[in-house]
Amino acid sequence: MEFYPALQQSPQKPQSQHNPQPAPKSILKQKPAVESAQITSPSDLVVVRSLGSGAWGQVVMAQIANSNSLVAVKVFPKKEFRLTGEMDRHEINTEKRHLSRLPWSPFLAGAVTAISDATNLSLVLELMPHGSFHQLIDRFGPFNQIDACFYYCNVVCAIGFIHSHGLVSRDIKPANFLVGHDGYLVMTDLGIAEQEGEGGSWLDMGTAQYMAPELIQQGYPVGRAVDWWASGVMLYEMLTQTVPFQGNTDQSVFHNILMLNYEWPKEPVWGNSLKHIISRLFTFDPQHRLGYSDTRQVMEHPWLSHVDWICMRHRVYEAPWVPGGTELTGKWHSQAMPASHSMGGMEVRHPPLHLRHDCRYPTRNFIVKDQSLGLESEDLHKS
Numbered sequence: 001m002e003f004y005p006a007l008q009q010s011p012q013k014p015q016s017q018h019n020p021q022p023a024p025k026s027i028l029k030q031k032p033a034v035e036s037a038q039i040t041s042p043s044d045l046v047v048v049r050s051l052g053s054g055a056w057g058q059v060v061m062a063q064i065a066n067s068n069s070l071v072a073v074k075v076f077p078k079k080e081f082r083l084t085g086e087m088d089r090h091e092i093n094t095e096k097r098h099l100s101r102l103p104w105s106p107f108l109a110g111a112v113t114a115i116s117d118a119t120n121l122s123l124v125l126e127l128m129p130h131g132s133f134h135q136l137i138d139r140f141g142p143f144n145q146i147d148a149c150f151y152y153c154n155v156v157c158a159i160g161f162i163h164s165h166g167l168v169s170r171d172i173k174p175a176n177f178l179v180g181h182d183g184y185l186v187m188t189d190l191g192i193a194e195q196e197g198e199g200g201s202w203l204d205m206g207t208a209q210y211m212a213p214e215l216i217q218q219g220y221p222v223g224r225a226v227d228w229w230a231s232g233v234m235l236y237e238m239l240t241q242t243v244p245f246q247g248n249t250d251q252s253v254f255h256n257i258l259m260l261n262y263e264w265p266k267e268p269v270w271g272n273s274l275k276h277i278i279s280r281l282f283t284f285d286p287q288h289r290l291g292y293s294d295t296r297q298v299m300e301h302p303w304l305s306h307v308d309w310i311c312m313r314h315r316v317y318e319a320p321w322v323p324g325g326t327e328l329t330g331k332w333h334s335q336a337m338p339a340s341h342s343m344g345g346m347e348v349r350h351p352p353l354h355l356r357h358d359c360r361y362p363t364r365n366f367i368v369k370d371q372s373l374g375l376e377s378e379d380l381h382k383s
Contacts (some may be wrong), residue, residue: 038064039124042345044119045073049333049351052128057120058338061129062346074123075343079124092121098190098376099125102165106315107158109178119344127188128178130323137174140321141241145274145318148238153304153312154185155231161222161293162187166196170205170215172230174237183319196223208250209233209243214286216254221286228291228298232281239263244282260284273303333357 039045048070049061056374057076064071076092099111112124133151137143143151155177162169169176170192177185192205200250202222205215212229214220232274236244244262247253260282265271280290280301290296311317336357340348 006228008154008354017263038067038069039113041114042115042122043347045071045346047073047338047343047346047348050337052335060338060343061127070127072109072125073142073346074125076121077342078120092123092191094193095189095191096123098167098193102162102167104228105161106184107154107161107186109186109197112161117345125301128180130179130181131180132175133177133185134174136179136321137238137241141238145239148235149304149307150317151185151238152231152235153307155234156295156298157313158185158187159231162193163227163295167193168196168224169243170202170229171207172227172234173207173210174234179323181323182315183248184315195266202226209245211254211257212286213258213284216258223286225286225292228281228289232278236262236278277301277303288381331355333365
């Protein structure tokens with residue numbers, strides 16, 4: 001059994017083949033052994049690494065006190081709520097509520113617990129320490145069609161899981177998928193997710209480049225089809241390393257979405273089945289969009305006809321890129337550790353000096369004087 005999309009889609013020889021053998025059990029994403037009972041307050045966690053930051057807070061890697069278990073913690077400063085109002089708190093509570101109701105899935109970063117102190121609200125999640133899919137596209141993209149098909153199948157499994165429980169993400173994009181130990185993608189961030197059929201406005205929900213037309217203008221029913229539109233944008237981005245609907249402002253992006261202004265790349269040549277699935281995902285009327293009825297509509301498309309979905313869901317296929325090594329605390333820190341006072345009741349444990357974040361990989365340009373020639377040359381150092 002081999003993993004590859006329909007051969008008629010491209011005249012080019014595939015650049016890689018996926019190993020059909022099962023991935024090693026040691027790297028497969030399994031249900032976490034961490035229990036919420038192990039974490040009852042911030043003092044039960046020790047911050048050991050900064051993983052990133054968002055609009056309202058930061059994400060850190062923490063070790064559970066008196067154990068070797070590691071978790072991710074989304075930390076939201078309470079002072080931000082006082083400055084910006086209750087909307088941010090609502091989104092945190094929304095994500096917590098959705099994650100607590102959903103059963104565990106290998107394609108979703110599950111919640112462990114939520115904790116609070118005088119400084120922060122914190123959401124404790126399964127740890128996915130190998131970066132986002134957005135970073136993977138930046139590093140390795142654009143992908144050939146075999147690899148893009150594999151990753152798109154991951155996205156389909158994740159969307160299909162939340163849709164099967166009546167939930168719509170409304171913010172499907174590469175930055176909201178993380179890379180697990182086994183190289184498979186895991187969905188995260190359900191902060192603006194909504195139960196399908198519930199009231200409230202869906203306009204302007206999501207990220208501009210990934211928004212479906214019905215999220216921009218009224219007149220069409222809103223529901224799960226918005227996630228399938230965004231998945232089409234992701235698929236296009238995997239293959240080209242750019243989004244199909246571009247613009248200098250959100251309004252210009254919205255105009256191109258509403259006018260369906262996008263182009264097929266000239267190189268490499270895309271076959272009919274690949275163009276067809278993207279065109280169906282970009283159908284303006286959501287009631288005629290691929291995936292509107294159910295996930296199986298997408299799974300049964302000809303471009304995905306060679307995928308064994310049982311093997312995909314059980315993560316039998318080996319991913320195109322599997323993160324090397326499993327030791328997470330002994331690596332150089334690409335980001336500075338958070339200030340101790342910003343973590344409230346959580347202890348911040350700084351790494352050894354040789355692993356601390358510094359400017360060993362500066363991003364700015366240096367002008368170096370060559371004394372022997374009397375010239376100045378630009379030495380570019382990039383991270």
